[in-house]
Amino acid sequence: MYIKIKDRELFKRIDESLELPDRWNEFIDIRINSNSLILKGGRESNNNYTYFCVLCNKNFIEKNIKANEYLKCPNCNNKFIVKSNRLKSYEFKDEIAILDKVDDLYVVRQFRLCTVWKNNNKNSYYFEFGRSIYDSKFNLVDEIVNDNVVGTPGGTYISFRKMYSNEWRYFRNRYTYLPNQFIWFPFNLEEMFSDNKKLKYSLLWILANRVGYFDLIYMLRNYNPSVELLIKLKLYNLALCPKTFIGKKTFEERFKGLTKDYLPFIQENNLDIDELIALSYLKTKDMKYVNLFKNVSEEKLKTYSTYNINFKTLADKTDFNDKLSYEYEDYLGFCKTLKLDLKDKDILYPKNIQEEHDKRLKEVKDKENKSIKRGIIRRYKKISKNIFENKKYIIFPAKSYKDLIDESSQQNNCVRTYAKKIANGECDIYFMRLSSDKEHSLVTIEVKENRVVQKRTKNNMETTKEQNKFIKQWEGNILNKEV
Ligand SMILES: [Zn+2]
Structure with missing residues (x-):
């Protein structure tokens, strides 16, 4: 080379x-x-x-x-x-x-x-x-x-x-x-930094002597006075995360809102940053509990606390562990959707999180389906005035969820998945059929803001010229009249 x-x-x-x-x-x-x-x-x-x-x-x-x-x-x-x-x-x-x-x-x-x-x-x-x-x-x-x-x-x-x-x-x-x-190697650092204004009081030589593997260059690049303070307090594992402490002045700002009486516990257990975050939500000086929450992301802990969770009670009353942290978050969301009493301890702290999660998920889905079904009927009432017919063809809106499923299976398309959008008024689905055979699917039409955006026959095939002519007529005479 x-x-x-x-x-x-x-x-x-x-x-x-x-x-x-x-x-x-x-x-x-x-x-x-x-x-x-x-x-x-x-x-x-x-x-x-x-x-x-x-x-x-x-x-x-x-x-x-x-x-x-x-x-x-x-x-x-x-x-x-x-x-x-x-x-x-x-x-x-x-x-x-x-x-x-x-x-x-x-x-x-x-x-x-x-x-x-x-x-x-x-x-x-x-x-x-x-x-x-x-x-x-x-x-x-x-x-x-x-x-x-x-x-x-x-x-x-x-x-x-x-x-x-x-x-x-x-x-x-x-x-x-x-x-x-x-x-x-810790023994040369103090002397080496002795003429460096920024690092001469850094105490990094003590840190190097007290912890195992770490990235000293990262520490030097991100050095700030908190590092010195944390090392002085014998908080070696926290000193390894200098970025977290930039610009923090008071004790409570530095320690995630914890008061000074937590310091002996933090020192004694040489907490790392994840453990400190867990403690700040938990507020219980017991490593058994800290260990249970230290692998749960801070974002999740924050979400839980919006439900006024007592973390110690959560640990004592439920089978919570970090692998269930997503399920528990979803569970709380379901309870809110279902308007359950979240002050009720039996609701807030389910014994078996997975089981309750699945149960409430089903209830949420059922509730959502019901409201979608009602929404489609409501929508039908509003747009049934757009029914259009001549001797050969008729166009009418889907009047129920069941109609959508039926159309989906007859046409072999995915129109049933539009149910939520119809209920929310994001689009409408119309069926075009032969006037002589109104039960039998022919064309599925999607309408957005009074405009036809999709029209498909069975297996998502293109419509014929004659069918297009009728659809154009309907779009011009009926849909756009509504504007
Ligand atoms: Zn020995």
Whole structure:
């Protein structure tokens, strides 16, 4: 691949300026230690099993936990993923990154850390594979990769060849991106931002130390003073959503209308933005309830609250869960259409949401059909004056819903679906038939604003010249007289 001389020089200059920062090995060791396992052995008694902590090499007994769930080791107090002790080997992959600065450019050095656990031994290695280069405002200048990124017809893979490689080339791939979520090396950030007016108090180095994967570049691009405040309050998960807090001044504005007495609960559970939104509607300091509503969209929660829903009661009295959130919204709409008493708790909080939803839907449909049927009859009375007849043909409006269904099946067309439009006065349907055989369909005519807009014989075929002549006559003499 051809690399522009100017760029080649830049990549070289970056290479020569960068070093692994102080405390890098400490950072790597922390990551390696956090990549550990708890192996589940046989049953000890009743519901108790033996477990083995790979990190501290100790056995302990604990109640039954399924594989792939997390368990806290009582010796080292770390939470690790549980695997069966029949497991022979396991590999952890971490994407880690260093944000560094070369002159006025920011460089994200991207590494992969592999930790392989095999035969009760742990080995780890890491390698650098990519660099994203940004200008002082964190706009992307270029992305480059080295020999550890391999392009094949099937895609681009990151795989180990060399720990360091200075064979940098452009990363140009229409189908894949370099990752942007990393575990960030936190210990160089404070000093790096110390001469940056905007970022020197940002505390992003604390955030990087406290959360797992996140997109630091996004945070820097969208940085606002709320981030610093949220980090100070130890609200790390909320600090990750800087856009939400732009321009918010008071506590209640920032926290979706919640008052300060909710702060300890928000801190204690390190709520993320979805959980905060759920809490703002719920106003119940209990994670069991927050978890029930956190995956329901804010728009839906807002709609529910227009019905004066008490969210805790909703959780207690019904079988509500996020998969039923659409059904429940529709259900409330049906109840409103049916003019049911929405102050009645038995109506507002149905025990079985799906069942009640289906029941009320049927009632709404029945009600709608009734009103459509009445509407067609009303319309017929109004336009029956347009009946037109000569020796051969007659044109008259559909006088009932049943007539439309009958016409539909005789003509093999979809005129029955016009029922709602007729009832609403959006169009009219007329039948043209032989005067000598008024029961038998011939032509179906659609009229809008006194004009014929469609005329079709059986199977949506064209009308004959003679039929057209009669229809024209009717349109000119009768329909347009009405205007
Ligand atoms: Zn342990």
